[in-house]
Amino acid sequence: MIEFHDVSITFAGETEPVLNHVNLTIDEGELCLVVGRTGSGKTTLLRAINGLVPHFSGGTLTGRVVVDGRDTRDHRPRDLAEVVGFVGQDPLAGFVTDTVEDELAYGMESLGLAPDVMRKRVEETLDLLGLADLRQRPLATLSGGQQQRVAIGAVLTTHPRVLVLDEPTSALDPLAAEEVLATLQRLVHDLGLTVVLAEHRLERVVQYADRVVYVPGEARAVVDGAPQDVLDRSPIAPPVVELGRVAGWRPLPLSVRDARRRTAALRAQLTGLTPPAHAANHVGDVVAGVQDLVTGYGRLPVLKGVSVSLAQGEVVALMGRNGAGKSTLLRTLVGMRRPESGSVDVGGHRPAQLRPAALLRLVGLVPQVPGDLLYESTVARECTQADRDAGVPAGTTAGLFERLSPGVPGDQHPRDLSEGQRLTLVLAIVLAAGPPLLLLDEPTRGLDYTAKHRLVEILRDLAASGHAVMLATHDVELVAEVATRVVVLADGEVVADGPVADVVVSSPAFAPQVAKILAPSPWLTPTDVAVALAGVTAVSRP
Numbered sequence: 001m002i003e004f005h006d007v008s009i010t011f012a013g014e015t016e017p018v019l020n021h022v023n024l025t026i027d028e029g030e031l032c033l034v035v036g037r038t039g040s041g042k043t044t045l046l047r048a049i050n051g052l053v054p055h056f057s058g059g060t061l062t063g064r065v066v067v068d069g070r071d072t073r074d075h076r077p078r079d080l081a082e083v084v085g086f087v088g089q090d091p092l093a094g095f096v097t098d099t100v101e102d103e104l105a106y107g108m109e110s111l112g113l114a115p116d117v118m119r120k121r122v123e124e125t126l127d128l129l130g131l132a133d134l135r136q137r138p139l140a141t142l143s144g145g146q147q148q149r150v151a152i153g154a155v156l157t158t159h160p161r162v163l164v165l166d167e168p169t170s171a172l173d174p175l176a177a178e179e180v181l182a183t184l185q186r187l188v189h190d191l192g193l194t195v196v197l198a199e200h201r202l203e204r205v206v207q208y209a210d211r212v213v214y215v216p217g218e219a220r221a222v223v224d225g226a227p228q229d230v231l232d233r234s235p236i237a238p239p240v241v242e243l244g245r246v247a248g249w250r251p252l253p254l255s256v257r258d259a260r261r262r263t264a265a266l267r268a269q270l271t272g273l274t275p276p277a278h279a280a281n282h283v284g285d286v287v288a289g290v291q292d293l294v295t296g297y298g299r300l301p302v303l304k305g306v307s308v309s310l311a312q313g314e315v316v317a318l319m320g321r322n323g324a325g326k327s328t329l330l331r332t333l334v335g336m337r338r339p340e341s342g343s344v345d346v347g348g349h350r351p352a353q354l355r356p357a358a359l360l361r362l363v364g365l366v367p368q369v370p371g372d373l374l375y376e377s378t379v380a381r382e383c384t385q386a387d388r389d390a391g392v393p394a395g396t397t398a399g400l401f402e403r404l405s406p407g408v409p410g411d412q413h414p415r416d417l418s419e420g421q422r423l424t425l426v427l428a429i430v431l432a433a434g435p436p437l438l439l440l441d442e443p444t445r446g447l448d449y450t451a452k453h454r455l456v457e458i459l460r461d462l463a464a465s466g467h468a469v470m471l472a473t474h475d476v477e478l479v480a481e482v483a484t485r486v487v488v489l490a491d492g493e494v495v496a497d498g499p500v501a502d503v504v505v506s507s508p509a510f511a512p513q514v515a516k517i518l519a520p521s522p523w524l525t526p527t528d529v530a531v532a533l534a535g536v537t538a539v540s541r542p
Contacts, residue, residue, distance in 0.1 A: 001162060001194045002026040002049060007063035009044055009053060011416075018044045020219040022063070026196060026211065028161075031188045033209035033227070034198040035236055037448045038405065038420030040217030042198040043089065046164050049196060050084040051077045068161060082111060084162045085155035089170070089419040089446060090369065091147040092139070100142075100150050101126075101135045107158040118157075125153040128183055130176070141297055144171035144368045144442060145322030145474070152180060156187075163187075165197040167419065169204050170445040171368065173321045173474045174509050177204050184208070200420075200448050203238035203477060203513050206231070207255035228252055236449055239477055239513040242526035246533065259517045266529075267518065273532045275523050278500040280463060280484040284312030287468045288333060288363070288437045292342035295332055296492075302328045304492040305342070310437060310468040315459055317479040317500070318472040319510055320489035326472035327368065329489070330439045333470070334365040346437060360389065363437040364430035368445070370423045371415070373430075379417070380410030382425060390433035400428035404454050420446030424455075431458070438462060440471040444478050456482045479504065480512035480524040500524065 004024040010017040018041040026032045036042045047053040051072040054061045065072040068083050077086075085107075088094055097103045104125055108118045126132040129149045139147060148171045155163065163184070169177035185208050187193040199205050206212070212230040214223040223230055228251050231237050237245075240259050244252040247266045253259040289309035296302040302325045310316055318326045331337045332344055335351030344350060347362045354362070367373065376382040383397040390396070401408070404424035414422060423446055430438065444452050452475075459469055459482050473479060479486060479500065486503040488496035488510070496503050501522040504510045514523050523529055 001028040001030075001068060002196070003064075003066040004048075005064040005066070007048065007061065007065055009041075009048065009059055009061050011057070011059035014059075016219045018219075019048075019215070020221065022222045024213065024222065024224055026194060028194055029188060029192040030210045031185065031195045031208055032197070032211045032213060033202075033205055034196065034213045034215060035200075035202060035230075035234065036198075036215035037217055037236065038200075038424075038446060038451050039408070039418040040215045042215050043166055043418060045213070045215060045222075046086075046166050046196060046198055048072065049162065049164050050080050050086050051075060052086070081107075082158070083160060084164060085158055085160035086164045087151050087155050087166065087168060089166045090371075091144075091151035091171075092369065094151060095139050095147075095154075098138055098140075099135075100131060100137050100139065103139060103150055103154050104131075104157050107154055111158060121157045121159070125157050128156070129153045130179060141300070143323045143327060145173060145176055148172060149176065149180065149322075160193075162194045162196070165195070167199060167446060168197055169199065169201060171322075171442055171474070173319075174204075174476060176322055177201075177474070181205055181208055200444070200446065200452075201238075201475065201477075202231075202236070203240060206238055206241075227254055239526050240517065243514055243517060243529060246526055246530045256513055256516045259513075263517060267521070269533060270518070270521065270523070270529070273535075275501070275521070275528050276531065278480070278484060278524060280313040280315070282313050284466055286311045288346040290329070290332065290339075290342060290344050293329075293332065293339050293344065294341040295328060295337055295339045302492050303332070306489070306492070306494055308487055308494065308497070310470055312436070312466045312468055313463050313484075315463050315469045315471070315482050315484050317483035317486045318470055318489065319474070319476075319479065319486060324489040325492045326489055327441050330365060330441050330470070330472055333437070333439060334363050335359055336365075360433050360435065362435055363439065364433060364435040365439040366423070366427050366430050366441060366443055368441045370426035373426050374414040374422065377413060378411050379408060379414060379425060382414055382429065383410075386429040386432045392432050392434075397428050397432040400431050400458075401425055403458070404428060404451060418446060420448065420451055423447065424451060427455070427458075431462075434467075436467055438467055438469045440469070440473075442473055442475075443471055444473065444475045452478060452481075476504065476510050476512045477525075479510070480515070481527075486510075 004022045007022040008017045009019045034042045048065050055076045096106050104122045209227050212227045214230050214234050231241050241252050286309050291307050293303050293306045338352045386397040405421045483500050505515045505522050
C-alpha cells in the first residue's frame with residue numbers, strides 16, 4: 001500500500017537530509033507506529049506519504065514514495081485526498097468550518113458525495129468518537145482533546161484507504177485515547193484500513209501496532225520491524241518495556257496484561273521494600289489559589305465552585321477528562337479569564353487586574369498551542385527578547401532551551417521547529433523570568449521520553465528552589481514521575497485532591513503502567529523499582 005524507495009529529503013538551507021535513504025514497505029491493513037525523538041523526522045516521513053513533502057513544505061526529495069500505486073512526485077496532496085486522510089499535530093490549524101457537524105461534513109463535500117451519504121457518515125462518526133453531544137458546538141470553544149477527536153472524525157468521514165495521524169492522542173484523556181485507538185484498531189481489522197501514526201506516548205499505542213518504524217534522526221538509517229524487535233534496541237521505550245528491562249524479562253512485554261503474567265518473581269523481590277515517597281520535600285507558603293471559583297464561556301458554565309491552593313515546593317497535577325475545566329482554571333490563574341464569582345489570588349494580587357509586565361514576574365503559563373507565544377524570526381531572537389522582557393542576563397533563555405532541546409540552531413525559524421521543540425522553546429521563555437507560580441497546559445505534547453525526563457528534572461529543580469508548579473495533563477506517566485499532589489476535575493468540580501499514590505493507584509483511568517502491573521502495591525515508575533532493586537543488590541554484596 002505504501003512504499004518508500006531509497007527516499008532522502010533535504011529542506012532548503014540544510015546541509016544534511018532529514019531522512020536519508022529510507023526503504024520501507026507498509027502493507028494494506030497494517031497499523032504502523034512511527035517512533036523517534038523530538039525533531040528526528042517523524043512528521044516529515046508522515047507528510048511524505050500524502051505529498052505534503054515536498055509539494056507544500058518545499059525542499060528536495062530523491063527516490064520515490066508510492067501510495068496505492070500513485071507516485072507522490074506526480075500526484076499532489078489534492079490528488080491523493082480520496083486515498084490518504086491526514087491529521088496533523090495541531091488540529092485547530094486544519095479546521096475550515098465553524099462547528100463540529102460542518103467540519104465533519106466538509107471533506108465529503110469537497111469530494112462531491114451525495115447528501116444522504118454525508119448525513120449517514122456524519123452520524124456514524126459522531127457516535128464512533130463520542131461527539132454527538134458536541135455536534136452544534138463552535139470548534140473554537142472545544143477543549144484541545146475534543147478538537148483532536150473532531151479532526152480525526154473529519155478525516156474518517158471520507159473513508160480513506162490510508163489514515164496518517166501525527167500525535168493523535170496527545171491531547172486526549174486516557175479513556176478517550178483508548179476509545180480512539182480501539183476505533184482505529186477496529187477499522188484496521190474489520191475494513192483493512194492502513195494506519196500510520198507517530199506517537200510519543202508509546203504506552204498507549206504500542207500494543208496495537210503491527211509494525212514499528214524507528215526514526216533515529218541525524219540522517220541515520222530508519223529501522224523497522226516487529227514491535228518487540230525494534231523496541232528491544234531502541235533508546236525510546238514505554239514504561240512497560242523499561243520495567244521488562246529492569247526485571248530481565250525476555251521477550252519484552254508490550255502490554256500491561258503481558259507484564260502482569262510475569263510478575264511473580266519480581267513481586268517476591270520487592271516484598272518488604274517500600275516505594276519512594278512521591279511528595280514535596282518541603283512545602284512552604286501558599287503562593288496562589290482560588291476559592292469557590294465560578295467561571296465559564298457565555299452561558300456555558302465550566303468551573304462550578306472550585307477551591308484549590310498552591311504552595312511553594314509543590315508540583316500539582318491537574319487531571320480530568322477532556323472538557324472538565326483544566327485549561328480554564330489555568331487561564332483564570334494567569335488573568336486571561338475573569339471569575340464570575342469567587343476569588344482568585346496570585347501572590348496577593350488579582351491577576352486579571354495586573355499589567356502584563358507585573359504579571360510576568362508572578363505567574364507564567366505555557367499554553368496548549370505554544371506557537372501562540374512565538375513571534376520573532378529566529379530562535380536566537382526569541383531567546384534574546386525573552387531575556388530582555390524578563391530582565392535576566394543574556395543567554396539565560398538560550399541555556400534553558402539547550403537543556404530541554406539540545407542542538408537546535410539559533411538561526412532556525414520557530415515555525416520550522418517540531419511541535420515538541422516549539423513547546424520547549426516557549427517553556428524556556430516562560431521559565432526565564434523565574435515566576436513563583438508556573439502553569440503548564442499539556443506540557444508533554446510532542447515530547448519524546450528523553451525530553452520528558454529533562455522536563456521532569458527542571459520541574460523538580462523549580463519545586464526544590466521554592467516555586468509552585470501546576471500542570472494540566474493527561475500524561476499519567478509524567479504525573480507518576482514528577483507530581484507531589486493530584487487534583488482531579490470532573491464537570492467543573494474538584495472530585496479528588498491528595499497525594500499521587502492515593503489518587504492514581506486505585507484509578508483505572510489515571511494509573512500509570514507500573515502501578516497497573518504491580519497493583520495493589522503502590523509502585524509508580526520503572527525508576528522506583530530499579531532503585532529499590534539496586535539497593536537490595538548493593539546490601540547483599542559481600
